[in-house]
Each structure stands twice: as structure tokens, then as C-alpha cells.
Amino acid sequence: MPDAMTGPAALAPRLRAVCGADGVVTDPARRRTYESDGITYHSAVPGIVVLPETTGQVAAVVRLCAEHGVPFVPRGSGTGLSGGALPRPDGVLVVTSRMRRVIEVDIPNERAVVQPGVFNLDVTRAAAPHGYHYAPDPSSRQVCSVGGNIAENSGGAHCLKYGFTVNHVTGLEIVTPRGDVVRLGGKAPDAPGYDLIGVFVGSEGTLGIATEITVRLTRAPQRTSTLLAAFPTMDAGGRAVSAIIAAGVLPAAVEMMDALAVEAAEAAVRCGYPEGAGAVLIVELDGAAEDVAAQFEAVTALCRAAGAFAVRAADDPAERARIWKGRRSAFAAVGRISPAYIVQDGVVPRTALGGVLARISELSARSGIRVANVFHAGDGNLHPLVLFDDAEPGAAERAAEVSGAILDLCVEHGGSITGEHGVGVDKACHMPRMFSDDDLATMDLFRRAFDPDGIANPEKVLPTPRLCGERPGVVRGEHPLVASGQAELF
Amino acid sequence: MPDAMTGPAALAPRLRAVCGADGVVTDPARRRTYESDGITYHSAVPGIVVLPETTGQVAAVVRLCAEHGVPFVPRGSGTGLSGGALPRPDGVLVVTSRMRRVIEVDIPNERAVVQPGVFNLDVTRAAAPHGYHYAPDPSSRQVCSVGGNIAENSGGAHCLKYGFTVNHVTGLEIVTPRGDVVRLGGKAPDAPGYDLIGVFVGSEGTLGIATEITVRLTRAPQRTSTLLAAFPTMDAGGRAVSAIIAAGVLPAAVEMMDALAVEAAEAAVRCGYPEGAGAVLIVELDGAAEDVAAQFEAVTALCRAAGAFAVRAADDPAERARIWKGRRSAFAAVGRISPAYIVQDGVVPRTALGGVLARISELSARSGIRVANVFHAGDGNLHPLVLFDDAEPGAAERAAEVSGAILDLCVEHGGSITGEHGVGVDKACHMPRMFSDDDLATMDLFRRAFDPDGIANPEKVLPTPRLCGERPGVVRGEHPLVASGQAELF
Known part of the structure; x- marks a missing residue:
């Protein structure tokens, strides 16, 4: 020290x-x-x-x-x-x-080169006049930085079809924890030597700082259609998701919200979702116009067959934005219906979703702790929001227990302890739930290769005795950014 | 020692x-x-x-x-x-x-789990009855192993649309150079901690041995169409490629061969390409039936506009296989028209293709060394075959010079010294052409984190003084596998 x-x-x-x-x-x-x-x-x-x-x-x-x-x-x-x-x-x-400069937009090579502080959405804004966009779209895309996206390997609603941040980075200039400036990759698709881009993306600041980032630009689809379907139960919604995937449709996004999450979103941003839904499914389709039209029909039929009682379509940007507003606001909005909540993030193989959601319901019923579910259904990426009143003695502890038990469920079902939010300090002590001592030792060796003195974001990602026992992150009351109009933060 | x-x-x-x-x-x-x-x-x-x-x-x-x-x-x-x-x-x-066992084909999760010795094509064979395939398809897919594909991060004709091997691996069990068994990832899309899968894939055996591999399975497209277009010149073919990409079509594959490569392929496998072509372009389109039909029309028109004098379509598997046979056989077949040749592999940003090809022609003319070009045009991945007669004094040296100069051209144009064949011993001494001392030192630190004693495939990938000065790999005469019917080796 x-x-x-x-x-x-x-x-x-x-x-x-x-x-x-x-x-x-x-x-x-x-x-x-x-x-x-x-x-x-x-x-x-x-x-x-x-x-x-x-x-x-x-x-x-x-x-x-x-x-x-x-x-x-x-x-x-x-x-x-x-x-x-x-x-x-x-x-x-x-x-x-x-460091917020978009250095270059290279349309013929379908690349943009940006500084790390550039806002995610600003990459798309720079590319949009040319008919391109930057595909990874975390809900916080208006304010989150591309450098932060690199650190966390951020996902977003559309990573089902387009992949995570790592699939869109082809070049990096980094400053290593020893202060060396190193270049990894470039504009060309595959560089020789170790693909250190793959491991730097998602390394959460422990391997250095990205100072210049080359990303792939993706051609904006000819047509995008968004479909909102309301189901009486989560089970029925889950059946629709399985049927869509089994039919060979690859939507750009498949998002699901349960009744509690819908209630919170309505309270915060009046998104106008159908009333009385036990589950709301958002399916976005993009591609060639006739293709999207055909898939749209197929998805509508599959939703109806699975029990949807309302299906609403949106083709124009304003109506699509309204559907998405509810989804993107859901996390922050939960503060409207609960004094405090834990934002959890886990992932399971898609086929395990039904089983895990049923077990979460049981956990919730047994503990008396409400859990709102908002998730990327196509990816099996769950975002349970564990609600509690921290004025109530013992509630915070029970909520933390439920939250931890959800991660255990994810691991048991062949999934993992974080889908896209990262490990940080929050889940460092959960890493041994997933990884053997050999696994963790190998990661640590790798980390020390970059950072022999342990000065780059220490005590994040890998477990250290000092950290374990801390509680997961809790949000108290309405998130300040809901009030300030930046509700779509998470 | x-x-x-x-x-x-x-x-x-x-x-x-x-x-x-x-x-x-x-x-x-x-x-x-x-x-x-x-x-x-x-x-x-x-x-x-x-x-x-x-x-x-x-x-x-x-x-x-x-x-x-x-x-x-x-x-x-x-x-x-x-x-x-x-x-x-x-x-x-x-x-x-x-180690050739397909351990599991998990269709609901769209994954296969295989041992490292499994042939690439056997993954597709196991998945095909369910309407799926394994997307990375190096030309050697009938005999190359999935473990080898992991080591080299293999590409293939279809990686333009579907990505390299690294985009299709979600889980690995590896034995580290210290003999530890470590698990990276699994079936779920994104694992916490360092994404060591990204760096293990393409590490060419220097970080250990993959013993169990979990890959993504891709749904077989509803329809696949292959188009063969013949152009008077490489320039005209190149213009067609640019026009196709600029039109927003994303073909599954865009392959190009020059007159010399076509001549070799015809001599070896009688693929029936149009006579008198200065360039042959193969464009494969896949997806929903109506989508493919529309794209096919567009691509045909763009090829004609760029100067194609013959365009041939193939929808049925037999005719498609015939078109591909020429392309896949081209490398090995060059032995029919030259006593010896060097197989080169480099990559440039797609927009630099025209300029680099022109410079290769100049190099060839100046040195009197013939160069046949076979390449993944959509990716900018060149495979120049540098032909020479090793009975002629000094020819091998001049060929090696031309071959090295081609790599310099690639690096100068913002590309790299290997597109998909890897560094191995062949290009270890070329690494400093692309990477600074800091870059290479960082790679070496990483390598030593896994392999402190330097026993895992030493003297491969990173430059060592002993290696530098050796000549690139040379094939002499017709490759033995052409004669044995395994012509599609490369």
C-alpha cells in the first residue's frame, strides 16, 4: 500500500x-x-x-x-x-x-476508428448518413462509452443476431499496465499472432486502457419491424420463443418482460403495453423487406398459437421507439414500485429458460421477495430485479440470498454468473462457483503477464479474500437518471 | 536442450x-x-x-x-x-x-461438443439430419481436424458471412502446458472472466492442447445459389466485387481466381469454367428463398455491368459442387503447371485489393516469376501461388523474394502477413514487419503466462533468431494428395 x-x-x-x-x-x-x-x-x-x-x-x-x-x-x-x-x-x-473524437469513418472498409470516450450511439450517428450503424446496443447506448463497452464486452438487445462487442472490434491500441503502447489487429479481418483483442475485450480494465478502437460497421437493414405480443403467462411466452427459434427464424432481438416489469415500465414511461399481460414479448425482425414481411407473418402466427392474446406491429420509427422505450426503461423504472432492488444478471442455455424461471418463481414465493424479470430471451440472458424494502429488518439480507440463489440456478443449469454486466467487484467472489482453482489460476497467470505489479484495476474480476462476503449491488429508490430523462440507462 | x-x-x-x-x-x-x-x-x-x-x-x-x-x-x-x-x-x-468422437449434438441449444481429432466436415455431417451445419469450412474440411482449426483459427470460403472459427467456438476444455485441465466457456454465449477462448483459438499450439470443443451449429439456409461469372480482366472482376458489397448484398462467399489459377484447376479437375477468362468470380448467396432469388438477380446484373461475358447459375447441389471443385482444387492443382510453387497467404482491407493485385502483376513481370491468384475477394484474403522451376538456378531465390515482397505489399496497404494459414515456423520471422517490439513482448509475456518453461510448440509464431532467414514453404511438383483423389486439400 x-x-x-x-x-x-x-x-x-x-x-x-x-x-x-x-x-x-x-x-x-x-x-x-x-x-x-x-x-x-x-x-x-x-x-x-x-x-x-x-x-x-x-x-x-x-x-x-x-x-x-x-x-x-x-x-x-x-x-x-x-x-x-x-x-x-x-x-x-x-x-x-x-477522449470523445470519432477519428475516422471508413465506409468502403466498413470500419470506424474512435477514441474510448465516444458514446456508443455516436458511432451509429457518425455512420448513419452512409446507411450503416454500430451493432452492439446496450440500453445505455446514449451515454455509455465505447471504451467501457470494450471493458465489459457489452451486449444489448440485438446481440442475439449481431453478437457481442467482441464480434465488432477488429483493432485496438492499448496502453498496458506497464505503460507500453501496443497495437492489436487493425482494419483487416484476422491478424496473426495471439488474438489479444478477444481477451482484452471483456477484461474489465485489468489489462490496461484502450486508447483507440477500430470497430466494424454494419449495413443498416432495408427494413426493421417490431412486434409486441402479450401472453397470459410467462410459460406461454416462453413457448413462443422456442417455437420461433425452432422455426429457423433469427430475429434481431427477442426480449421478454414479466407482469411486474411491465407494471414498472408503465408507471415510469407509459409505454402502452396491453393490459393484463403475464408476459410481454418484443420480437424485432430486420433484413430485406420481403424477408421481414414473411418472417413477421410467421412469428405472429407462432405467437398466437402459443397463446398470445394481443399482437401489435410497428414498422415506423416512432411506434418502434415507443415499444422499445418500455423495455429500455424497465430497470431504472423498477424504483417506482420498490424502495430498493438488486439488479441481477445471469445467463442460461436458452432451453433451460423455462425451468430456471419456474425455480425463480418458487424462490420468490418461498422468501416473500418479489422478483421482476426482464430478459434477452433469445440469448437466455436473464436480468432478474430483486425487489425489497430496506426499511424492513432482514429484507436486504433475504433479497441478497435470493439474488445469489438465482446465480446458483444459472450455474446449475449450465449457464454463468453474468450475461453481459461483467464481474467487477460485484461478482468476483462468485467466480469460484463456476471456475475450478486451475481455471482461476490460469486467468491470474494471464493477468499477471500484462500486469506483473497488480496495479491495473486491482481486486476486480478475480476473487480476493477481502472482497468475498460483500453484498451485490443495490439500487435505492428511483434511479436519479429516470427523473433526469435519462431513464434508458441500463 | x-x-x-x-x-x-x-x-x-x-x-x-x-x-x-x-x-x-x-x-x-x-x-x-x-x-x-x-x-x-x-x-x-x-x-x-x-x-x-x-x-x-x-x-x-x-x-x-x-x-x-x-x-x-x-x-x-x-x-x-x-x-x-x-x-x-x-x-x-x-x-x-x-480423439475422433462427436460427443454430443445439442440441437435445442444449437451446439455440438466434439473431440479435437474430429474432421471438420464430420461436425456438419452429424448436424445435417437436423437441418444444421458447422459454418467454418476450410477447403481441407474433409480431412482437417477441428482441433487444428482451433489452433489456426481457420477460415474458409464462407467466413465472409459467417466468421472465422473463433466466432463459432463457445467452450473449450484445454490442457495447459503445465498439464492442468482448464475449462473455458461452455454452451452459453458469454462467460465471465477473461475470454481466453478468443486468444486460445489461433494460438497455434503454443498455449496447450484443446481436448474438448463446443461449437455453435448454424441452421442450414433455406436456399443456396452459386453464381459463376467470367470477366476479361481481374480489374473487371474486382469492380464487380466492389459493386456487390456497395449494393449492400452480403454473399455467403465471394471467391476470385485469375487466368493462371483457372488454367491449373481445369487441368486438374476439368471444372468447365468459361474459356478465355482473365478472372473468374464465384458468388454464393444463401438465406430465405425469395431473398436469395432477388439477390441473385441483383448480383447477375452487377456482374454484367462490370463486364462479365458469361454468368452461370447453379442451384442444385451437383452443379454447385462442380463450380466449387475448381476453386477448392486450385492450390494443389497448380502442381500441374509448375514444377514448384510457394503458397502465400496475406490479407488486405478489401478496398486495397485492386492496388495490391496490380503491384503483384508488376512484381511478377519484373522478376519473370509467374504468380497465380486465388482468393477470398470479399475478405481481402489473398492466396498468391508463386510458381517457379527449381531446376533453374536462382529461381527459388527469386520466387522467395517475390513471395516476401507480396507480404510487404499487404502490410504497406494496412493488411497483415497471414489471412488464415497462420504464422507457424513459416512466418515467425515476418512478425516484426507488422508488430513493434512492445507488441511482440506483450505477446511473449502472455505466452509465458501459460508456458513458463517454453515447452509448448516452441519456435513457432513468435520470431526467434534461429528461424529467421529460412525460406517460406515450397511445394514441389503435383501435390501427392491431388493424385490420391484428395485434391481439395487446401
């Missing part, structure tokens, strides 16, 4: 020499604004904050950290949901919010 | 205790059958060969190697094209040919 002489505050003059006076934050009140990310249970005030603007500045900051044994934590927009950007009082927080 | 007492031969009794008497090959004549892979320039007789049948046996073999400091080289079917499976006289060759 660095002392005051070598700790982050002592580095301030040298950091100012690198990033300029306005690129270094030492004021306690300003530092406090970085104390947590998308979940507010974890918080810590960073020892010092730097706002570099160039790769050279990032490398110089990291080299200073390495030289003095000071840990650093990278941070994009701070919308993460597993505490991956949780600062350290003894460390430097490296914030990429001044 | 191990001496006779601790070298591979001394391990024979202990290896027999692990793999059984018939699982260990010490006889020099039998060992010699493993001396090279798909290119015959490099050869070395392995110190000893083992043929394990289970994960436990592979782990026990590797632990013995680790204990005694003996290097090991993994080998699948030996169809590689960069000398990645080149044995070592001082090492153990671990051959997976007895």
Missing part, C-alpha cells in the same frame, strides 16, 4: 505536467462525483482523478503509476453495473471523457 | 504406461510419416509420437513433458500450411487422431 509520499496525491504535480492543470482533479467534492458507477451500493472516493486527452497522456499517466506502485482504475461514462469502475482511495482514476 | 537420458526417447516407458503400447510410436519409419504438414519444405522427424485417446491421457503426457523439460508439438490431421505442426527431434508429437 503506497504511503502519502508515494500515494496518488503525491503524484499530482507530475500528473499535471502530463495532463495539464485542468486535466487533474484533486478537489474532494469533485472527486466524490466519481465515487460509483451505475450501481450505487459500492462507492469509494478516488485518490486523484486524471482526464487525459491523448494516447501519449494515458501512457505517461500509467507509467507514473507503474513507477510508484500506485493502482489505477479506468473509467468511461460510469454506467457499468458490476462496480468495475469503482475507484480506489489509494489510486488514480483515469477517466476517458475527454 | 534435453540429453538422451531425459529426452523424448527416455520417456517411452512412462508414455506407454499412459497411452498403452499401441499409443506410443518409436519406430523411425513410422515416426517419419509425421515429418511435415501441408507444406513439405519444412520437415523434421519427431523424437517420439503419442496417440492419446482421452483428456486424462493428454494431461498426463503434457505433465511428463513439463516434468522433464521436453518440448511437445500438438498435431491434428497435419493439413496446416505454415508448418505449425512441424515436429521436433527433441520433442514429443501429440497426435489427436484417436
